[in-house]
Amino acid sequence: MKMSCVFAPTVKEAPKGVADQRMLRLIRGGFVSRLAAGQESLNLLPMGVLLFERTSCKAEEVLRAMAFQRVDFPDFCSHAKEVASGYVKSYRHLPLTFYQRERHSYRILGFAESSSQGEELIRGTCREFSRRLSNVGLPVREKASVSDGLDTLDLVVLTDKTSPYGERGYYCPKCAWCGDENSPVKEEVKPQDKEPRPLEVVDTPGADTIAELCRQLGVPPENTIKTMFYVAERQDGEKEVFVVLVRGDHKISEEKVKKVVGCRNVRFADPLEIKETVGDLAGYLGPVGLPERLRVIADRHVKGMVNAVVGANQPERHLMNACWGRDFSAKEVKDLIVYEKEMGCPVCSSALEAEFLLKVASFSMIATSSLGDRKISYQGRDGKLEEAHLWEGKIYMEPLVLSLVGPDGPLPAGVAPFDVAVIVPSVRNKEALELGERLAESLEGKGFKVLLDDRDERAGVKFSDAELFGSPVTIVCGKGSADGVVELSYPDGAKEEVQVENLVEKVEGIFAGNK
Secondary structure, eight states: OBGGGOOOOOOSSOOTTOOOHHHHHHHHTTSEEOOOTTOOSOEEOHHHHHHHHHHHHHHHHHHHHTTOEEOOOSSHHHHHHHHHHHHOOBGGGOSEEEEEEETTEEEEEEEESSHHHHHHHHHHHHHHHHHHHHHTTOOOEEEEEEETTEEEEEEEEEEOTTOTTEEEEEEOTTTOOEEOTTSOOOOOOOOOOOOOOOOEEEEOTTOOSHHHHHHHHTOOGGGBEEEEEEEEEOTTSOEEEEEEEEETTSOBOHHHHHHHHTOSOEEEOOHHHHHHHHOSOOSBOOSTTOOTTSEEEEETTTTTOOSEEEEOSBTTEEEEEEOBTTTBOOSEEEOOBOOOGGGOOTTTOOOOEEEEEEEEEEEEEEOGGGGGGGOOEEEOTTSSEEEOEEEEEEEEHHHHHHHHOOSSSOOOTTTSSOSEEEEOSOTTOHHHHHHHHHHHHHHHHTTOOEEEEOOSSOHHHHHHHHHHHTOSEEEEOOGGGGGTEEEEEOTTSOEEEEEHHHHHHHHHHHTTTTO
């Protein structure tokens, strides 16, 4: 393609107000236009379209390698379920996975025999995606978390706070584990080796915070228990009031709470709802003496606590020496707390670093209870009627492209809009221009994407633009063109003069395995 035919409005000066260096490059290189205030999706210019198209090809290679089926539905999820419901009648029809390309993302919906089969498909997709991205120089890491009440497995890239898509998280520099505040807390909870003491009521005026309670009683926060009343508002209009118990030094992860109760709409209960549920309890609420019918969910660290401080369900009073099993308990014991940096790495126990993570893909199993009457039934291996397990995924193209685009230097082979840039510094040099045209044609005949800069522009402008466009290989047809010699620049920045008859072979060697 000739540069004179491409609309690529490069920008000489860095625009103000854009902190992310990768985004700056996209704007300066004429890939995207400047975002308006509050705008979230990128406006792609022709070079940006080419960049996204080639990156999308990499994503689709993964999906096709996993035998996923591409569709184009007006309402992807609804129509995918409808089609699967009409087709899937036997276990032989599973697994079945559809995907659809949307403006700047891919959506995936899979149907599996079991949750374990669905989880293996998710892990396999993540492995294949990570492998192919590592081949183009992008280290991708897995991050387990909970989002919208569902367990998720995300693929993330380390970034910084200037990225418009970055999210706060944790990173282990020793083993490369990544997580966030909703990642699973798997540390072993050691049993408390204490002698239980008699339950005791104590006055605690004004102890409205854990810090004040600990100050008054001289106890550490980990010896206290918070009793929090929540409401789950379900889609059918039903409301459920329930209680969450966590240690005083821990924070509750509402995402994990949503997962446990199977409801995406969870909030704190108001005083009237608490009164309607447990009667005229007042003051500092605690787990001792709660009605048997009330659903109580305890965090793993609460189970087995001995001589803990809890609310007494009386104004200005707490109970000391409350013991699990003797004074209170919970039928459900789950991971309910926020993962904090101070907990260290769950894999190697090393100290964690607070980082910003760029999420390029996300996958999760869908709870069958959320499907209502849209459940998909089929004949199982034993002849009995079974229900298909669903999983979903999404590939986020804008964060993925930003991850691949460095602030400077060549873009990865197979991702850059053009594999080779052919620069003719002076179009007045007819021999150089003709040579450039012949070389571009020869390389295109070998399957390479070639951009020939044939503009009547200053050489400095051409070299500056070529650097912004990021083609892995650059060929300069200059003064040596008359002698059949050109300058070849490699992806690592190395340069050498090459005879024209050897050039195509040299370029093929550079791209071997990457085309």
